[in-house]
Amino acid sequence: MTRTPHRLLLAALLAASGTVALAQMPPGAGMGGRGGPGVMQQRMHALRMADLKAALNITAAQEGAWTTFAAAMQPPGPSPRAQVSGPEYDNLTTPERMELMEKRRAERIGQSVRRVQAIKTFYAQLTPEQQKVFDTWMSQTGPGNRGGQGQGQGQGMGRWR
Numbered sequence: 634m635t636r637t638p639h640r641l642l643l644a645a646l647l648a649a650s651g652t653v654a655l656a657q658m659p660p661g662a663g664m665g666g667r668g669g670p671g672v673m674q675q676r677m678h679a680l681r682m683a684d685l686k687a688a689l690n691i692t693a694a695q696e697g698a699w700t701t702f703a704a705a706m707q708p709p710g711p712s713p714r715a716q717v718s719g720p721e722y723d724n725l726t727t728p729e730r731m732e733l734m735e736k737r738r739a740e741r742i743g744q745s746v747r748r749v750q751a752i753k754t755f756y757a758q759l760t761p762e763q764q765k766v767f768d769t770w771m772s773q774t775g776p777g778n779r780g781g782q783g784q785g786q787g788q789g790m791g792r793w794r
């Protein structure tokens with residue numbers, strides 16, 4: 634792939650935003666930290682959000698809307714099995730396990746509804762130029778999109794033009 638000045642600038646911005654995002658993470662969540670399951674997901678989320686914020690050139694007037702949006706876009710919590718310790722989960726009856734899974738499903742639906750509302754509210758605060766960047770970012774890296782090239786959901790960072 635040809636390296637254009639635009640792509641080099643984008644790479645520099647990504648590197649800088651990634652450094653800032655990692656510096657703002659809680660102790661134990663850094664590279665090699667022992668933050669437990671989900672730490673990599675949190676780290677990748679922080680990098681994607683920093684990447685998006687830089688690409689959108691969020692203004693001071695938009696900072697409050699960004700903060701609300703970013704909070705709503707946090708990754709979901711632990712799976713039902715992770716909410717109950719191993720031996721405790723193993724001792725649950727099948728109906729109890731099903732209730733636990735149903736509770737988690739309802740939580741995920743609620744979170745999805747809150748995310749959609751947060752996206753709509755945030756999107757309304759963006760300029761038409763920012764909306765185009767956001768639309769492209771979401772179509773390439775957003776929920777439900779694999780980002781192409783065999784990448785996992787939401788992992789196609791910085792691929793807009």
